[in-house]
Amino acid sequence: MSKVTINIDGKEVQAESGQTVLDTALANGIYIPHLCHHPELKPRGVCRLCLMEMADGELITACRMPVIAGMVVKTKTKKVDKAIRPTVELLIAYHHDTCRGCPAIGKCELQTVMSHLKIDRKRVRRLRPPPAKKPLDKMNSSFDYDPNRCVLCGVCINTCEDIHGVSLLYYVGRGHETKVAFYGDEKKCESCLECLARCPVGGLMLKKPVEVRH
Amino acid sequence: MPEKKCTILVCQGTGCISGGAEQILNSLETELVRQNLSGAMQIKHAGCHGFCQRGPLVVIEPEGIFYTKVTPNDIPDIVHSLQPDTVPVERLLYYDTTINRPIKSFRDIPFYYKQQRLVLRNCGVINPENIDDALAAGGYQALRKALAMKPTEIIEEIKKSGLRGLGGAGFPTGRKWEAAFQAPGKDKYIICNGDEGDPGAFQDRSVLEGDPHSVLEGMIIAGFAIGARHGYAYVRNEYPFAVHRLGIAIKQARKRGFLGKNILGSKFSFDVEIFQGAGAFVCGESTALVLSIEGKRGMPRPLPRPRTTEVGLWDKPTLLNNVKTYANIPLIINHGSQWFASRGSEKSKGTAIFSLTGKVVNSGLIEVTMGTRLREIIYDIGGGIPDGRAFKAVQTGGPSGGCLPPELLNMPVDFDSLTAAGSMMGSGGMVVMDQDTCMVDIARYFLDFTQRESCGQCIPCRIGTKQMFDILDNITQGRGKPEDIDTLLELGNSIKDASLCALGQSAPNPVLSTIRYFRDEYEAHIYEGHCPAGVCHGCL
Ligand SMILES: Cc1cc2nc3c(=O)[nH]c(=O)nc-3n(C[C@H](O)[C@H](O)[C@H](O)COP(=O)(O)O)c2cc1C
Numbered sequence A: 001m002s003k004v005t006i007n008i009d010g011k012e013v014q015a016e017s018g019q020t021v022l023d024t025a026l027a028n029g030i031y032i033p034h035l036c037h038h039p040e041l042k043p044r045g046v047c048r049l050c051l052m053e054m055a056d057g058e059l060i061t062a063c064r065m066p067v068i069a070g071m072v073v074k075t076k077t078k079k080v081d082k083a084i085r086p087t088v089e090l091l092i093a094y095h096h097d098t099c100r101g102c103p104a105i106g107k108c109e110l111q112t113v114m115s116h117l118k119i120d121r122k123r124v125r126r127l128r129p130p131p132a133k134k135p136l137d138k139m140n141s142s143f144d145y146d147p148n149r150c151v152l153c154g155v156c157i158n159t160c161e162d163i164h165g166v167s168l169l170y171y172v173g174r175g176h177e178t179k180v181a182f183y184g185d186e187k188k189c190e191s192c193l194e195c196l197a198r199c200p201v202g203g204l205m206l207k208k209p210v211e212v213r214h
Numbered sequence B: 001m002p003e004k005k006c007t008i009l010v011c012q013g014t015g016c017i018s019g020g021a022e023q024i025l026n027s028l029e030t031e032l033v034r035q036n037l038s039g040a041m042q043i044k045h046a047g048c049h050g051f052c053q054r055g056p057l058v059v060i061e062p063e064g065i066f067y068t069k070v071t072p073n074d075i076p077d078i079v080h081s082l083q084p085d086t087v088p089v090e091r092l093l094y095y096d097t098t099i100n101r102p103i104k105s106f107r108d109i110p111f112y113y114k115q116q117r118l119v120l121r122n123c124g125v126i127n128p129e130n131i132d133d134a135l136a137a138g139g140y141q142a143l144r145k146a147l148a149m150k151p152t153e154i155i156e157e158i159k160k161s162g163l164r165g166l167g168g169a170g171f172p173t174g175r176k177w178e179a180a181f182q183a184p185g186k187d188k189y190i191i192c193n194g195d196e197g198d199p200g201a202f203q204d205r206s207v208l209e210g211d212p213h214s215v216l217e218g219m220i221i222a223g224f225a226i227g228a229r230h231g232y233a234y235v236r237n238e239y240p241f242a243v244h245r246l247g248i249a250i251k252q253a254r255k256r257g258f259l260g261k262n263i264l265g266s267k268f269s270f271d272v273e274i275f276q277g278a279g280a281f282v283c284g285e286s287t288a289l290v291l292s293i294e295g296k297r298g299m300p301r302p303l304p305r306p307r308t309t310e311v312g313l314w315d316k317p318t319l320l321n322n323v324k325t326y327a328n329i330p331l332i333i334n335h336g337s338q339w340f341a342s343r344g345s346e347k348s349k350g351t352a353i354f355s356l357t358g359k360v361v362n363s364g365l366i367e368v369t370m371g372t373r374l375r376e377i378i379y380d381i382g383g384g385i386p387d388g389r390a391f392k393a394v395q396t397g398g399p400s401g402g403c404l405p406p407e408l409l410n411m412p413v414d415f416d417s418l419t420a421a422g423s424m425m426g427s428g429g430m431v432v433m434d435q436d437t438c439m440v441d442i443a444r445y446f447l448d449f450t451q452r453e454s455c456g457q458c459i460p461c462r463i464g465t466k467q468m469f470d471i472l473d474n475i476t477q478g479r480g481k482p483e484d485i486d487t488l489l490e491l492g493n494s495i496k497d498a499s500l501c502a503l504g505q506s507a508p509n510p511v512l513s514t515i516r517y518f519r520d521e522y523e524a525h526i527y528e529g530h531c532p533a534g535v536c537h538g539c540l
């Protein structure tokens, strides 16, 4: 593997050829917002938060862009901000209204994105709230799915596909009603819980032990 | 008096069939026998003639006598008029209100003679279920010619013609073919995109129903040019007649040696299979369509990625073009690239096909040279706005397009002018609106469509289109907030820039264009609680 040098936000960094810009940035301590990226998975490019501005002004996702020697990219321009800030605001407007009880507290990628962008919660209020809170999905005997916390990054789906060859989880529905569900035979799920471990937010969660009431 | 010899064309397009064109055929057969004329007359089942609003249509050739809104009860009179020393049935002729008299031949009706029917050349003229009819009209001559050329020569011709893809984006066809030709690999595929998921468009359906052989011929030539042996015609499920007729055409073409092994004695083999799509709008997007043929959920793949011409169906190089793009190919091969390139505007060659609908006197399927002015389309071909109402806007490109105001009526219509004006060629839908249309309501209508059809994969499109719809819905109900216009603009620009595929990238166009040209209507709704067109019940 040969080394190449690229320029991210004015900083020269070294990368392995074949690496993506996002992986390079993260390895060099430069944070670029992202939700659907996972170091062990193929980049999906669906959350659209790692958009960066190329030298010619084009916006491209850093997670799918391989490094090219000498490339100059910017991740904090006005153009990038105008594209991704409303995206994050929309996501929050449609997100569970409280972090209380969320299994992701302390390791939540959405919170990282929000604090990086200094999201103004007051601005979110100009947006219309979602039609109704969606019911919790009792996925199987070991975990639940909260569509109000899921960001549909697809990491669980890709993880399952990696492990089982074909993903047992898949998208169902369309538009804003899209969610993740078992697709086909859920009995094949071995409860390896790798999907849950990799969930960047609190979309998937372990079932609470059943309380026995007297 | 010698007997007249005529051909009676009965339009069998979807529009006319739903109007009762099949019963008309039956009555016609019986009546010809009853009036002793069956020997001299030939009945022809034809594809869509285009003037769907006046259907069911019956045309008597060679004179081109054009009967509109025909019912089975009219058949005795029509057949009688075929007897010697008779005159056409005046009450069924097209009545031109501008000159206040009926017009006998369709060739003299502005709706037709202002058009330039190249792709639609055979629609409504030949019997699409009879290959001999297609052959008599010049079908498969271009294939013979192409098989004697080198693939690179064919691609050069297509490049020089300036043809751009008619699936919406207007990508140069020759460049796409060249990329597919140059892509390494033995197995390559041809795909014809007949998904046509836009609610207002029906031109691909009409071409498939009216002239399937031209589409097949284009696909075969494409296969020969790029070195593919297999083709898929992706036709949407809701198009049963199109599937049926294309199926017949494929069988007939195989029998005559235009499809199959060693086509016309050459070393080239190629076959076409029909794939019926599940009907989601997003499956018309090229990468989603490929996944859909592979049996997966149709979700567009993000850039950067290899082009479909390099990694397409089953990861093989794949050439994907629209129905009308393929139907243009035989024309270019037959007449030469120069002939084709001499038509159209500087950067958009050939013709554009629109489904002209809405508040317009003559609606239907039309084809005009690229660069024709909006005014000519709406007023000369379309006959203007009915009932003396005022023209307000024209929407082009369906859910991905925008609304253009009266100030732009002199605009020449082509790919680039439409995009510059904030609209798109898109699916080729063209909806004319009069003073009674509320522009906020129109934007709401289109966003309702896209927010439902979003595949849900990426955040800006999934939540953003729903959000824009909710805001528009609030505004039409008199519940808009003062900052809503700014919010819509901000969201719209973000969704355009951040969305993964062209569905999301173009979804804000109906909103952005109506704010750009009709901002005062938004303001009236929001600040005065008033709908200037009197449409929105929440604010009157
Ligand atoms: C949401 C969406 C829907 C589309 N639907 C169609 C369609 O129904 N038919 C079509 O030919 N192209 C459609 N397209 C465009 C195709 O992606 C592709 O550009 C086109 O089929 C290529 O053919 P052409 O080069 O002949 O235009 C659609 C694109 C998007 C983003």
Ligand code: SF4
Pocket: A095, A096, A098, A099, A100, A102, A103, A104, A105, A106, A108, A109, A110, A111, A149, A200, A201, A202, A203
């Ligand atoms: S995933 Fe959990 S911790 Fe993260 S923002 Fe949502 S509710 Fe809060």
Ligand code: SF4
Pocket: B282, B299, B300, B453, B454, B455, B456, B457, B458, B459, B461, B462, B499, B500, B501, B502, B503, B504, B505
């Ligand atoms: S833009 Fe819309 S349709 Fe396209 S990938 Fe994103 S969610 Fe799906």
